[in-house]
Amino acid sequence: xxxxxxxxxxxxxIALVTGGAHGIGFEIGKALSYAxxxxxxxxxxxxxxxxxxxxxxxxxxxxxxxxCDVTDExxxxxxxxxxxxxxxxxxxxxxNAGLIKRIPMLETSAEDFRKVVDVDLNGPFIVSKAVLPxxxxxxxxxxxxxxxxxxxxxxxxxxxxxxxxGGLKMLTRNICAEYGEANIQCNGIGPGYIATSQTAPLRxxxxxxxxxxxxxxxxxxxxxxxxxxxxxxxxxxxxxxxxASNFVNGQILYVDGGILAYIGRQP
Ligand code: NAP
Ligand code: GCO
Numbered sequence: 001x002x003x004x005x006x007x008x009x010x011x012x013x014i015a016l017v018t019g020g021a022h023g024i025g026f027e028i029g030k031a032l033s034y035a036x037x038x039x040x041x042x043x044x045x046x047x048x049x050x051x052x053x054x055x056x057x058x059x060x061x062x063x064x065x066x067x068c069d070v071t072d073e074x075x076x077x078x079x080x081x082x083x084x085x086x087x088x089x090x091x092x093x094x095x096n097a098g099l100i101k102r103i104p105m106l107e108t109s110a111e112d113f114r115k116v117v118d119v120d121l122n123g124p125f126i127v128s129k130a131v132l133p134x135x136x137x138x139x140x141x142x143x144x145x146x147x148x149x150x151x152x153x154x155x156x157x158x159x160x161x162x163x164x165x166g167g168l169k170m171l172t173r174n175i176c177a178e179y180g181e182a183n184i185q186c187n188g189i190g191p192g193y194i195a196t197s198q199t200a201p202l203r204x205x206x207x208x209x210x211x212x213x214x215x216x217x218x219x220x221x222x223x224x225x226x227x228x229x230x231x232x233x234x235x236x237x238x239x240x241x242x243x244a245s246n247f248v249n250g251q252i253l254y255v256d257g258g259i260l261a262y263i264g265r266q267p
Contacts, residue, residue, distance in 0.1 A: 006243075007242060007243050007244045008035060008238055008239065008242045008243075008244050009035060009242065009243075010032055010035040010036040010092070010238070010241055010242060011036035011037075012036070013032075013036065013037040013038070013091040013092055014037065014083070014087050014088050014089065014090050014091050014092070015029070015032045015033075015037040015038070015039050015040070015090070015091065015092035015093075015094065015241065016040050016041070016080075016083065016090045016092070016093050016094070016127075016131065017029040017032070017040075017041045017094040017096055018041070018042055018070050018093075018094065018095055018097035018123070018124075018127055019041070019042070019043065019044075019070075019098065020039070020041025020042070020043075020052065020096060021041060021043040021049060021051060021052030021065065022051075022052065022055070023196040023197060023230060024191060024230050024233055025041065025094065025097070025146075026041075026052065026055065026056075026230070027230035027231050027234055028094055028096065028233055028234065028237040029041055029056065029061070029063060030056065030059050030234070031233075031234035031235070031237055031238050032092065032094075032237065032238065032241055033056075033062075033063065034061075035238045035241070035242065037091075037092060037241070038064075038087060039056070039061060039064075040063065040064045040065070040066065040083050040087065041063055041064075041065055041066070042065070042066040042068040042070070042079060042097070043065060043066075043068075044067070044069055044097075046067050049066065049067050052065050053065045064083075064086075066079050066082070066083075070095075070097045070119060070124075070126060071118045071119055071122055071123050071126065072126075073126050073130075076126050076127050076130050077130050079130075080127075080130040080131055084134060089134040089135070089137075089138060090131045090134065090135070090141075091135070091140070091141060092141075092142045092144070092241045093127060093131045093141075093142070093143045093144070094144045094146065094237065094241075095123065095124035095127055095128065095143070095144070095145045095146060095168075096146045097119060097123055098119060098120050098146065098198070099116055099119040099120060099161075100116065100158060100161045100198060101115070101116050101158075101160060101161070102157045102158055102201075103157055104156070104157050105157075105159040108159060108160060112160065113159070113160040115160075116160035116164055117163060117164045117167070119164075120161065120164035120165060120168065121164040121165075121167045121168055121171065124145055124168055124171060125171060128143055128171075128175060128186075131143075132175075132179060132184065135179075135184055136179060136182040136184065139182055139183045140183045141179075141182075141183070141184045141185070142185050142186075142240065142242075143172075143175060143184065143185070143186040143187075144187055144188065144189060144240050144241060145168050145169075145171065145172045145187070145188040145189075146188070146189055146191065147165050147168050147172070147188040147189065147190040147191075147252050148161070148162075148165040148168075148191065149190065149191075149192060149193070149254075149256060149259060149260070150162035150166070151165045151166050151168065151188070151252060152166075152169075152190070152254075152260060153260075168188065169188060169190075169252055172186050172187060172188040172250060173250045176249040176250030177250065180249050183246075185240070185245060185246060185248060185249045186249065186250065187240045187245065187248060187249065187250065187251045187252070187253060188251070188253065189233060189237060189240065189252070189253050189254075189255060190252045190253065190256065191228060191232075191233055191256065192222065192228050192255065192256025192257050192259050193218045193227050193228060193256075193259070194228040194229065194230060194232070194233070195227045195228065195229055195230070196230060199227075202214050202215060203215050203227065220264055220265040221259055221262065221264045221265070222256070222257040222258060222259050222262070223258030223259075223261070223262050224257030224258055226257065228255065228256070228257055232255055232257075233255055236253050236255050239253075240253065
């Protein structure tokens with residue numbers, strides 16, 4: 001049999017998924033494990049890390065959880081050193097940890113703006129900088145940055161988030177540019193509107209059980225006419241983590257049900 005099926009295999013690989021205890025990161029972590037990788041993840045607190053390990057185990061995945069704030073360079077370096085000592089060099093990094101604040105720009109404090117940019121942009125920079133040296137020594141590595149529709153589009157009340165996710169798109173391209181020759185592939189996944197705890201406030205039903213106007217708007221702007229589910233991101237993540245994408249670099253793969261290609265349903 002030809003080895004084509006192996007092109008998506010992650011057997012023997014070690015994958016770090018930041019913020020991988022729940023939501024999109026959790027589903028991506030499961031998928032990478034099902035494709036053969038050993039998955040490690042971090043959370044910002046012990047309770048979430050512990051629950052994440054339990055939830056992975058329920059899904060048949062033996063994941064290892066760490067408590068580490070992605071904005072804390074010393075903590076990140078220590079976590080990466082511990083992972084490399086206990087499990088081996090990180091082959092795949094998914095920069096998934098993220099934060100959003102939905103506040104009109106003029107009501108956004110500089111502190112709020114800095115906090116969102118710190119987690120959503122500085123975090124991926126810090127973690128990528130920690131894992132790249134070992135990847136470069138081995139002349140191979142995969143970095144997947146979880147971007148957003150807001151890497152391409154603006155919308156009211158998410159100025160800090162859009163600025164951070166737009167920057168993350170360009171950080172993705174810059175890592176590609178700087179380390180592609182070391183056989184590092186750095187790409188992004190741009191999820192559309194996905195049903196997670198982060199978007200729960202946008203999807204809560206109104207008193208009469210009807211959808212919120214923004215919920216209706218998103219469904220009307222999505223050709224798939226639905227919100228995305230976290231498992232919609234599993235296949236794209238395995239593709240970008242595997243040998244199947246060894247000549248794909250600096251790209252943002254939008255998994256958005258077609259939003260970016262569509263003017264919106266006619267009134
Ligand atoms: P989520 O459920 O809120 O997950 C975000 C994760 O980030 C949480 O697990 C949290 O970890 C972790 N995190 C936040 N700040 C952290 C920090 N300082 N250090 C370490 N971990 C931190 O949200 P999600 O919807 O799954 O989003 C995951 C990623 O996808 C984010 O980057 C988000 O911007 C992006 N995204 C989401 C959507 C969507 O529609 N949901 C669409 C496009 C992009 P703990 O709670 O475990 O501490
Ligand atoms: C929002 C949503 C979006 C999604 C995602 C879209 O308030 O507009 O939270 O930002 O999370 O980033 O791709």
